[in-house]
Amino acid sequence: MRWQYHKLTSGAAIYAVTGGYFPTCMAMIGSILPDLLEMGIVRHRTATHWPPPWIVLALVSYETCRLFPNVWMYLFSFICIGALLHLGEDYLSVTGIPFLSPGSRRRGAELYVTGTMGEAILVMLVTGLFLLLAWRRGFFTTGHAMEEIVKVKSLSALFWR
Numbered sequence: 001m002r003w004q005y006h007k008l009t010s011g012a013a014i015y016a017v018t019g020g021y022f023p024t025c026m027a028m029i030g031s032i033l034p035d036l037l038e039m040g041i042v043r044h045r046t047a048t049h050w051p052p053p054w055i056v057l058a059l060v061s062y063e064t065c066r067l068f069p070n071v072w073m074y075l076f077s078f079i080c081i082g083a084l085l086h087l088g089e090d091y092l093s094v095t096g097i098p099f100l101s102p103g104s105r106r107r108g109a110e111l112y113v114t115g116t117m118g119e120a121i122l123v124m125l126v127t128g129l130f131l132l133l134a135w136r137r138g139f140f141t142t143g144h145a146m147e148e149i150v151k152v153k154s155l156s157a158l159f160w161r
């Protein structure tokens with residue numbers, strides 16, 4: 001799947017679930033990591049597209065910030081969740097992702113071929129569905145935006161103190 005599409009679908013999914021601006025941004029960054037980490041060195045859709053390390057990272061970071069609330073760990077956990085969503089989105093393609101080991105045969109749901117109109121339609125459908133859900137949950141109201149802006153301001157104060 002193309003990077004813009006990964007950001008769209010993952011961002012919409014996390015926004016529909018959390019309604020948070022920061023978790024959504026972090027998930028969008030995480031959603032391109034599996035491809036970014038290949039850096040032209042790792043064979044496409046192998047080690048960086050193998051789910052177990054991402055699942056462990058997401059669980060450990062999520063659990064750590066549940067036990068010891070920490071904003072950095074919280075944001076990191078959404079980067080890992082974004083990466084996992086990337087794997088889920090690639091799984092839906094014809095090429096798929098490896099499951100047994102990083103180099104094992106890739107399996108996919110065969111719903112689209114990367115770079116085709118089918119991919120674009122699927123992305124629009126999934127993104128639209130999540131945005132509709134977010135709208136139904138009241139995440140597009142002015143009141144919600146005001147709450148989120150306060151959070152963004154207090155968190156950015158940590159960066160530029």
Ligand SMILES: [Zn+2]
Pocket residue numbers: 001034035045049086090
């Ligand atoms: Zn990928």
